[in-house]
Amino acid sequence: MTIDATSTMTTRFQDAVRSLRYLLIGLPSAMATIVLAMLGVVAAVTIAVFGLGLVLLPWAIAGLDHWASWHQAAAARLLGRGVAPIPPASIRVGPHATLALLRAPSTRRLGTWLCSHFAVGTLFGLVAFVCAGLAAMVLLLPFWWLVPGPPLQVAGIQATDWPSAGLLMGMCAAVSLALAVWAVPALARVHARGTLSALAPSRAEELEGRVEALTATRSEVVDAHGAELRRIERDLHDSTQASLVTIAMKLDMAREAGEVDPAVAKLLDEAHAGTEQAMTELRSVIRTIYPPILADRGLAGALDALGGRSGIPVSIDADDLGRVPVAVETAVYHAINEAITNAAKHSGATRIEVRLYREGDRLRVGIVDDGIGGVNEGRGTGVSGIRSRVAALDGEVSITSPAGGPTAIRIDLPCA
Structure with missing residues (x-):
C-alpha cells in the first residue's frame, strides 16, 4: 500500500512539473504571439499599400507554421499522443499564390490558433506563474525575513516575526501545492488539447492527403507492375x-x-x-x-500494326503521349484490340477511328466505329474485359452505343 501511494505521489509530482513547465513556456510564447500577429497585420497592410506584402506574407506564414509545429509537438508530448506534423506552407511569390495561401484552410487554422493561443496561453500561463511564484516565496521567505528591510506582506499578513512568517509560508505552500496538484495539470491538458484541436486538419483535408498518398503509391505500384x-x-x-x-x-x-x-x-x-x-x-x-511489339515499337507503333492486321480499315491518331507506364500501355493496347475485334465480329462496321491524347497526367482514348451499335455488356461482347483492365488501374470507361450506331468507347487512365 505504501509503495502504491509513493508511486502515485511520484506520478503526480512528475505530472505537475511537466504541466508547470508547459504553461510557463507557453506564457512568454503567448506574449510573443502578439508580436507575430502584429507583423502579420503589417505584412497584410503592405500588400495593399506597397505590394511588399506579396513577398513578406508567404515567408511570414511559413515562419508561423514552424512556430505552430513546435507548439503542436509540445502539446502532443504533454498528452502522450502521436500527431502528424503540420506540412510546411509553400513559399511562392505572386498575387495568385499569395491569394491562394490566404484562402487555404491551413492559414485559417493558423489564425484561429494564434488567437486562442494568445488568450488561453496568457491566462493559463499566469496561473502557472502564480503557482511558481508562491513556491519561490516559500523558499525565499526566511531569507527575506533575515535581511533588514520593509516587512513582506501577502493577503494582509505581514511577516514581522517568526510566527507570522511561518503562517505566511504555510499559506503560500498550501496554495502553491493546490495549484500544482490540481489546477495546473488540468489547465495544461486543456491548453494542449485546444492546441491540437485548433491545428488538426479537417476531415476533408485528411481525405485529400490520403488520396494524394494513395495516388503516389499507385504510381509506384503501376511502375513495379x-x-x-x-x-x-x-x-x-x-x-x-x-x-x-x-x-x-x-x-x-x-x-x-x-x-x-x-x-x-x-x-x-x-x-x-x-x-x-x-x-x-x-x-x-x-x-x-505484355505484347512484345510494345517493347519493339512503342504504343503508337503497336497500334498501327494492330490496325494493319484488322479486316476493317482502322485510323490511328496518337499525339505525342510522352512517358506512359508499361501497365497503362498494356491495358490500352488490349482494350483497343478488344474493341476492334468486337467491332469486326458484331457491329458490321466499315471503319474504326482510334484517337489517343494526353491531358496532364491522364491518358484519354476514344474508339468510334460506324457499326449498328446496340452494345449489350450482358451478352459477353468483351466490354466487361475492357472495364476490368481499366478499372484495375483506377481508370474509367464510358460507352455510348445507341441502336443503329455509332458505338463510341471512351477510356480515361492515369499515367503519372
Whole structure:
C-alpha cells in the first residue's frame, strides 16, 4: 500500500512539473504571439499599400507554421499522443499564390490558433506563474525575513516575526501545492488539447492527403507492375520458349534419324505436335501478359500494326503521349484490340477511328466505329474485359452505343 501511494505521489509530482513547465513556456510564447500577429497585420497592410506584402506574407506564414509545429509537438508530448506534423506552407511569390495561401484552410487554422493561443496561453500561463511564484516565496521567505528591510506582506499578513512568517509560508505552500496538484495539470491538458484541436486538419483535408498518398503509391505500384510484366515476358520468351523450340527440334531429329518402331514413331509425332501446340499457347500467353511489339515499337507503333492486321480499315491518331507506364500501355493496347475485334465480329462496321491524347497526367482514348451499335455488356461482347483492365488501374470507361450506331468507347487512365 505504501509503495502504491509513493508511486502515485511520484506520478503526480512528475505530472505537475511537466504541466508547470508547459504553461510557463507557453506564457512568454503567448506574449510573443502578439508580436507575430502584429507583423502579420503589417505584412497584410503592405500588400495593399506597397505590394511588399506579396513577398513578406508567404515567408511570414511559413515562419508561423514552424512556430505552430513546435507548439503542436509540445502539446502532443504533454498528452502522450502521436500527431502528424503540420506540412510546411509553400513559399511562392505572386498575387495568385499569395491569394491562394490566404484562402487555404491551413492559414485559417493558423489564425484561429494564434488567437486562442494568445488568450488561453496568457491566462493559463499566469496561473502557472502564480503557482511558481508562491513556491519561490516559500523558499525565499526566511531569507527575506533575515535581511533588514520593509516587512513582506501577502493577503494582509505581514511577516514581522517568526510566527507570522511561518503562517505566511504555510499559506503560500498550501496554495502553491493546490495549484500544482490540481489546477495546473488540468489547465495544461486543456491548453494542449485546444492546441491540437485548433491545428488538426479537417476531415476533408485528411481525405485529400490520403488520396494524394494513395495516388503516389499507385504510381509506384503501376511502375513495379510494368517492370514485372516485362521481366515475365522476357523470361518466357528467352528461356521457356527457347527450351520448347529446342525440344521440338530434337524430337524432329529423332523422327528423321532412321527407321524406328511404329509405336515409338507415333509417340514422337504426338510429342512433337504437343510441343508445337505448347509453343503456340505460350506465344498467346506472352502477348496477353505484355505484347512484345510494345517493347519493339512503342504504343503508337503497336497500334498501327494492330490496325494493319484488322479486316476493317482502322485510323490511328496518337499525339505525342510522352512517358506512359508499361501497365497503362498494356491495358490500352488490349482494350483497343478488344474493341476492334468486337467491332469486326458484331457491329458490321466499315471503319474504326482510334484517337489517343494526353491531358496532364491522364491518358484519354476514344474508339468510334460506324457499326449498328446496340452494345449489350450482358451478352459477353468483351466490354466487361475492357472495364476490368481499366478499372484495375483506377481508370474509367464510358460507352455510348445507341441502336443503329455509332458505338463510341471512351477510356480515361492515369499515367503519372
